[in-house]
Amino acid sequence: xxxxxxxxxxxxxxxxxxxxxxxxxxxxxxxxxxxxxxxxxxxxxxxxxxxxxxxxxxxxxxxxxxxxxxxxxxxxxxxxxxxxxxxxxxxxxxxxxxxxxxxxxxxxxxxxxxxxxxxxxxxxxxxxxxxxxxxxxxxxxxxxxxxxxxxxxxxxxxxxxxxxxxxxxxxxxxxxxxxxxxxxxxxxxxxxxxxxxxxxxxxxxxxxxxxxxxxxxxxxxxxxxxxxxxxxxxxxxxxxxxxxxxxxxxxxxxxxxxxxxxxxxxxxxxxxxxxxxxxxxxxxxxxxxxxxxxxxxxxxxxxxxxxxxxxxxxxxxxxxx
Numbered sequence: 001x002x003x004x005x006x007x008x009x010x011x012x013x014x015x016x017x018x019x020x021x022x023x024x025x026x027x028x029x030x031x032x033x034x035x036x037x038x039x040x041x042x043x044x045x046x047x048x049x050x051x052x053x054x055x056x057x058x059x060x061x062x063x064x065x066x067x068x069x070x071x072x073x074x075x076x077x078x079x080x081x082x083x084x085x086x087x088x089x090x091x092x093x094x095x096x097x098x099x100x101x102x103x104x105x106x107x108x109x110x111x112x113x114x115x116x117x118x119x120x121x122x123x124x125x126x127x128x129x130x131x132x133x134x135x136x137x138x139x140x141x142x143x144x145x146x147x148x149x150x151x152x153x154x155x156x157x158x159x160x161x162x163x164x165x166x167x168x169x170x171x172x173x174x175x176x177x178x179x180x181x182x183x184x185x186x187x188x189x190x191x192x193x194x195x196x197x198x199x200x201x202x203x204x205x206x207x208x209x210x211x212x213x214x215x216x217x218x219x220x221x222x223x224x225x226x227x228x229x230x231x232x233x234x235x236x237x238x239x240x241x242x243x244x245x246x247x248x249x250x251x252x253x254x255x256x257x258x259x260x261x262x263x264x265x266x267x268x269x270x271x272x273x274x275x276x277x278x279x280x281x282x283x284x285x286x287x288x289x290x291x292x293x294x295x296x297x298x299x300x301x302x303x304x305x306x307x308x309x310x311x312x313x314x315x316x317x318x319x320x321x
Contacts, residue, residue, distance in 0.1 A: 001071070001176070002037070002071050002072055002103075002172070002173075002176040002177070003035075003037060003038055003071060004037065004038045004039075004069055004070050004071045004072075005021075005025040005026075005037045005038070005039045005040075005070060005071065005072045005073075005074070006039070006040045006041075006042045006062070006066055006067055006070040006072070006073050006074070007021040007022070007025075007040075007041055007042065007073070007074040007075070007076060008042045008043075008044050008064070008067060008073060008074070008075055008090065008093075009041065009042065009043050009044060009045075009049050009058060009060070009076070009078075010044050010045060010049070010078045010080070010081065010084075010086070010090075010113070011045050011049050011050050011078065011080065012049075012050055012051065012052050012078045012079040012080045012081075013049060013051050013052070013058065013076055013077070013078045014051065014052050014076060014077040014078065014079070014108070015051050015052075015053055015056065015058075016162060017076035017077040017107040017108055017110070017161075017162065017165055018041070018058070018076045020076070020107060020162075020165040020166050020169060021074040021076060021105075021107070021165070021169060022039075022041070023166075023189060024166070024169040024170065024173065024185060024189075025037045025039050025072075025074075025169065026039040026041075029184075029185065029188065032184060032188075034181060034184055034185065035177055035181065040060075040062045040066050040070075041058070041060045041062065042060065042062045042063065042064065042066045042067060043058075043059075043060050043062065043063060044064060044086075044087050044089075044090045045087065047059050047060065047061065052078070052079040064087075064089055064090060064093050067093045067094075067097060068093070068096070068097075070097065070102055071102055071103065072102065072103045072104070072105060072172065073093075073094065073097050073102060073103070073104045073105070074104075074105040074106075074107065074110075074169075075094075075104065075105070075106045075107070075110035075111075075113045075114065076107045076108070076110050076165070077107055077108035077109040077110055077161070078109060078110070081109035081110060081112045081113060082109050082112055082131055082134060086113055086116050086117075090113070090117075091113075091116055091117040091118075094113070094114065094117040094119060095117050095118065095119070098119060098155055098156070101155070102155065103154065103155040103156070103157060103172070104119060104155065104156055104157070105157045105158075105159070105168060105169070105172065106125075106157075106158045106159065107159050107161075107164075107165035107168070108127070108128045108131075108159070108160065108161040108162065108164075108165065109127070109128065109131055111125055111126070111127045111131075111135065111158045112131075112135065112138070114156060114158065115135065115138060115139040115142065119156050120139050120141070120142035120156070120158075121139070121141040121142060122141060122142070123142055123143070123153040123156055124142070124143045124144075124145055124151045124153055125142050125143070125144055125145065125151055125153070125156070125158040126144075126145055126146075126148050126149065126150050126151040126158045126159055126160050126164070127144060127146065127158065127160060128160045128161035129146045129147065129160070130161075132144050132146030133146075147255065148160070149164040149167050149168070150164055150167055150168035150171060152168075152171065152175075157171070157172060163191075166189070166191055170182045170185065170186055170191075173185060179272075179275045179276070180275075180276075215239055215246070215249055215250050215253050215254070216253075217238075217239070218235055218238050218239045218246075218250075219254070219261075221238060222235070222258075222261070222262055222265070223265060226262065226265055226266050226269055226287075226288055226289045227286060227287055227288065227289045228289065229289070230262075232246065232247055232258055235250075235258055262289075263299065263303075264303070266288040266289050266290060266299070267288075267299060267300060267303045267304065269287070269288045270284055270288045270290070270296060270300060270308065271304075271311065273287065273288070274308055274311055274312040275312070280293075281293035281296060281297070281308055281309075284296060284308070293308075296308060
């Protein structure tokens with residue numbers, strides 16, 4: 001059970017990535033009936049550390065011994081993570097944590113610390129796309145996935161830069177405390193409650209500047225009409241583009257095709273309905289655009305590796321049909 005969380009800092013830590021972990025796990029939200037974590041910021045290199053923001057420092061009374069009782073240890077990004085040597089006692093503490101059943105989480109370049117501890121060997125991992133090639137060269141026994149938001153190879157969870165760290169933190173909350181707790185925390189943070197870890201990380205090719213609209217308006221329309229069958233030609237007409245131009249710009253902006261994007265959104269909506277309602281499989285299939293319970297089951301198993309009924313039972317208990 002997740003009750004004790006620590007985030008461990010190295011010199012040059014990025015305040016935003018540190019703040020991500022603090023925001024999800026470090027705030028007391030008991031007034032909303034949410035869990036309160038025993039949370040601590042831990043220094044691996046003395047009581048006062050610099051950050052990558054000039055003039056801003058971080059101090060904490062906690063040293064590495066605090067990691068021994070943590071259920072989750074987060075390693076945020078640091079400017080020097082990709083080039084420096086790491087304190088051997090920190091790497092030992094991370095290995096001991098995993099050996100005793102704790103989880104470790106990296107945000108952006110924090111993944112290099114996990115690699116140095118040998119925790120990426122034989123596992124998939126996520127990292128900011130700028131560091132993917134270097135990470136793969138340095139730790140050839142891991143499989144780097146440079147185009148996803150986060151990867152859960154329990155007990156090692158790795159995430160790409162900045163906002164992907166929020167996604168990974170909420171994923172852990174969702175896994176441990178359930179979707180409703182994750183949704184309430186996300187609502188307080190004003191962020192999406194769930195983004196699939198396999199979602200594209202970034203735009204592969206920047207869109208050219210010009211007077212043309214992007215596909216943002218069409219994405220919003222598609223989200224509101226997941227129960228309808230649409231073609232690329234119809235979407236292109238809504239975007240006032242030729243079909244081939246629309247398909248190319250859609251790929252550039254979202255990192256996937258219209259078909260795959262809408263399929264993923266339909267599966268995500270099905271997840272929400274399975275978690276939060278008692279609707280039948282036929283009703284959920286209709287609302288999500290799959291049409292039949294059989295089609296819903298096929299796509300759900302293909303995307304998530306489990307059936308809709310099993311997914312519902314996992315989140316709502318064995319009494320859920």
